[in-house]
Amino acid sequence: MSLTKYESFVREPLVDGDKTYNRVTEDIVYTIETKPTRLWYIGLSISLALLLFGVYSIYREVTYGVGQWNLGKTVGWGWDITNFVWWIGIGHAGTLISAILLLFRQGWRTGVNRAAEAMTIFAVMAAGQFPIWHMGRVWLAFFVMPYPNSRGPLWPNFNSPLLWDVFAISTYFTLSLLFWYSGLIPDVATLRDRAKTKFRKLFYGIASFGWTGSTKHWQRHESLSLVLAGLCTPLVLSVHTIVSFDFATSIVPGWHTTIFPPYFVAGAVFSGFAMVQTLMLITRKVMNLQDYITLGHIEAMNKVIVLTGSIVGCAYLTELFMAWYGANMYEYDAFFRYRLAGPYGWSYWIMMTCNVVSPQLFWFKKLRRNIEFTFIMSVVVNVGMWFERFVIIVTSIFRDYLPSSWSLYYRPSIFEIGFYLGTFGLFFTCYFLFSKYFPVIAIWEIKHILKTSGENYKAKMEDLEKISADEFYAKTHQH
Amino acid sequence: MTIKKFVVGCFDDENILFPAVKKVRKAGYKIHDVYTPFPLHGLDKELGMRDTSLHTVGFIYALTGLTTALGFISWILTKDWVQNYGGKPHFSLAAWIPIMFELTVLFSGVGMTLTFCYLCQLAPFVKKHHFHPRATDDQFVMVIECTSNTNVQEAENFLAAAGAKEVNVQMAETGWWLGRYDMNKKLFDNTTETVTA
Numbered sequence: 001m002s003l004t005k006y007e008s009f010v011r012e013p014l015v016d017g018d019k020t021y022n023r024v025t026e027d028i029v030y031t032i033e034t035k036p037t038r039l040w041y042i043g044l045s046i047s048l049a050l051l052l053f054g055v056y057s058i059y060r061e062v063t064y065g066v067g068q069w070n071l072g073k074t075v076g077w078g079w080d081i082t083n084f085v086w087w088i089g090i091g092h093a094g095t096l097i098s099a100i101l102l103l104f105r106q107g108w109r110t111g112v113n114r115a116a117e118a119m120t121i122f123a124v125m126a127a128g129q130f131p132i133w134h135m136g137r138v139w140l141a142f143f144v145m146p147y148p149n150s151r152g153p154l155w156p157n158f159n160s161p162l163l164w165d166v167f168a169i170s171t172y173f174t175l176s177l178l179f180w181y182s183g184l185i186p187d188v189a190t191l192r193d194r195a196k197t198k199f200r201k202l203f204y205g206i207a208s209f210g211w212t213g214s215t216k217h218w219q220r221h222e223s224l225s226l227v228l229a230g231l232c233t234p235l236v237l238s239v240h241t242i243v244s245f246d247f248a249t250s251i252v253p254g255w256h257t258t259i260f261p262p263y264f265v266a267g268a269v270f271s272g273f274a275m276v277q278t279l280m281l282i283t284r285k286v287m288n289l290q291d292y293i294t295l296g297h298i299e300a301m302n303k304v305i306v307l308t309g310s311i312v313g314c315a316y317l318t319e320l321f322m323a324w325y326g327a328n329m330y331e332y333d334a335f336f337r338y339r340l341a342g343p344y345g346w347s348y349w350i351m352m353t354c355n356v357v358s359p360q361l362f363w364f365k366k367l368r369r370n371i372e373f374t375f376i377m378s379v380v381v382n383v384g385m386w387f388e389r390f391v392i393i394v395t396s397i398f399r400d401y402l403p404s405s406w407s408l409y410y411r412p413s414i415f416e417i418g419f420y421l422g423t424f425g426l427f428f429t430c431y432f433l434f435s436k437y438f439p440v441i442a443i444w445e446i447k448h449i450l451k452t453s454g455e456n457y458k459a460k461m462e463d464l465e466k467i468s469a470d471e472f473y474a475k476t477h478q479h
Numbered sequence: 480m481t482i483k484k485f486v487v488g489c490f491d492d493e494n495i496l497f498p499a500v501k502k503v504r505k506a507g508y509k510i511h512d513v514y515t516p517f518p519l520h521g522l523d524k525e526l527g528m529r530d531t532s533l534h535t536v537g538f539i540y541a542l543t544g545l546t547t548a549l550g551f552i553s554w555i556l557t558k559d560w561v562q563n564y565g566g567k568p569h570f571s572l573a574a575w576i577p578i579m580f581e582l583t584v585l586f587s588g589v590g591m592t593l594t595f596c597y598l599c600q601l602a603p604f605v606k607k608h609h610f611h612p613r614a615t616d617d618q619f620v621m622v623i624e625c626t627s628n629t630n631v632q633e634a635e636n637f638l639a640a641a642g643a644k645e646v647n648v649q650m651a652e653t654g655w656w657l658g659r660y661d662m663n664k665k666l667f668d669n670t671t672e673t674v675t676a
Contacts, residue, residue, distance in 0.1 A: 021516060021617035155560045158552045164577040171585040178592045185601065190516070190615040209596070210605030213614050215526055217599045218518040223533045224595045231584045242577050444517040
C-alpha cells in the first residue's frame, strides 16, 4: 500500500478544495438531508404534469387505437420509433461512463457515473414505452415472451431483429439497474448511518441491504463491479447495434446499410453524453457540487462529444458516398432526392448542423471549458440527434416503391407529441426524486480517489516530485 | 447466533491503518473484520484473505445462459415449431447470436449479483451489528475478537498504541460469517468465549 500514490501534476485534480473524507460525505448528502428547495418543487410539478399528459395520451391511444397518431400506410414508424431510438441512445452514456471508463481506468468517471447510470435507467424506461404502446393492442404484449403456451404452442420468431431488441433492451435495463444499485448500496448505508428521523432510518435501512463495509464485502463488491463492467461493455455496444438491425436488416433504401451498427453506437454515445452534460451542469449548479464535477470533467465529456460527433459526421458522409457510388437508383433517390432535398430536406440540414458542424467548435479549449456554451451545445446535440432518427425513419419510408401509396406530409398528432412529452415527464420525475433522495455522486468512489486526485492531496505531492525514482519506490513500498 | 466480545479501534487514516493491521496480526490478535467507508486496495491481502471466486461463478452463469439460449432456440426452431423463413436453414446459428449473447450477459449479471448478495448476506430488511456509525463515513474500524486468551485491556492499549483514535469494547451479534475470512482458518481455531447478553 502506497503512502500517497503518485499522481502526475499534468492531470488536474478531480476533486477541488480542501476535502477530508467527512467533508466529501457532508457535501454530497447536504441536499438529501435538507428540505427541498422551491426550484425542486417547481421542477417536479412540471415533470409530473408532463407525465400526466403522457398518461392521458397513452389512454387515448389504447382506447381509440393507433389511429390517434398520424401514422399511415407508408409512414408506419414516425415519432414513436424516433423517440424510442433517441431515448435508448441517451441511455448509452451512463453505461459507457460507468463500465467502459471503469475498464479504461479513467478516474474522472467517479464524479459523474452515478447520475449518468441513473439517467441510463430512466432513459431506458422512457424508451421502452414506445415499442410497447406502438403495438396498438398492448394487452397482447406478452406474446413476445417465449414460453410454452396454449396458442400452438406459438413461439416468437427468434430470427427477427424485433425480438432481438426485446431481449437486448430488457437485458440492458436489468444489468444497468443491477450495476447502478450495487454501487448505490454503500452510499445508502452512509445515509442510513447518518439518519436522524425514524422514516429515514427505516427507508435507508431497507434500501442499504444491511451493508456494513466489511473488507470481504468490499473485495467481492470490487469483483462484482469489475465483471459487471466487463459484461456491460459489449452489452452497451450490442444494444444499439441491435436497434440498428431493426433498420439495417430490412430492404428499405436508406436503412439497408452495413454502416448502421457502428454509426448508431457512436450516435448513441454522442447524444448520451450531451444529455449527461445537460443534467450535470444543472445538478452541479443547483446542488452546489462544483468541487466534484469540475471544469475538467466537463471538458473530458466535451472531448467525447467531439470525437463521437466526428464519427457520426463521417458516417453521414459515407452514407452519401455509398448511395452515389453504389449506383442503385433507389438508394440514390433515398439520399439525394428525399433526404438532402424534398419535403423533409429541412430536417436533414438541422441534423447536419447540430450533429456535425456545431460540435467541431469543441476543438477549441476555451469553448470546451465554457459552461454556458457547453450547456447550449448539449441541447443542440440532442435536438440534432432527435432529427437524425427522424430523418432516418421518416425520409426513408414516406415514399416507398409504389407511388400511389406515397404519404401526404406526415405531422404528429397532439397525442403523439403528448406521448413524447410524457416520457420527458417520466424521465425528469424519476431524476428529481433520485437527486433528492439518493446521492447523485458516488460518495465512496470519490473517497477512493480523494488522496490521489484531490486538490489538497496533490499539493502535498510536491515533495514526492523532487525525490528520485529509487527513493520514491523505497518510500511508497515500505509495507 | 452468538454474541461475542470485541475490541473496536477506529482509525481515521488508512496510512495508519495498514501498519496497524500488520502489527495487530503479528501480535497474534484475531481480527474479526475491518470496516471501511470505501474499498482499500490491498487490505484484503493484508488481512490474509483469499481472492474472491465471484468472477468464476459469473463465468459459470454465463455459460449457463449461453447453453440455455442455444438449446432453447434450436429446439424451438428445429423441432417444436419448424417454420420456413424465406427458405433459410432451420438451424440458422448466425441469426441467434444476438439473443445468445444477451442471455449470456443476463444470466451472468443477475446470477453474480444474487450470489454476491447471498455471500455477503445482503438483502432488504437485513440488519447487522454496526461497530461504529462512521464506518460508512470517514472511520476505518478494526474489530478484534476476544478469545479466551485475549487480555481485553492489553488489546485496547495495543490498538491505541497502533494509532487508533478511539478504542472501546463491544458485545456484538456476529451473524453467520465468522471464521470465513482466513485462508488457513488457523487464526480462528481457538474456541470463542461466548457471553450471553
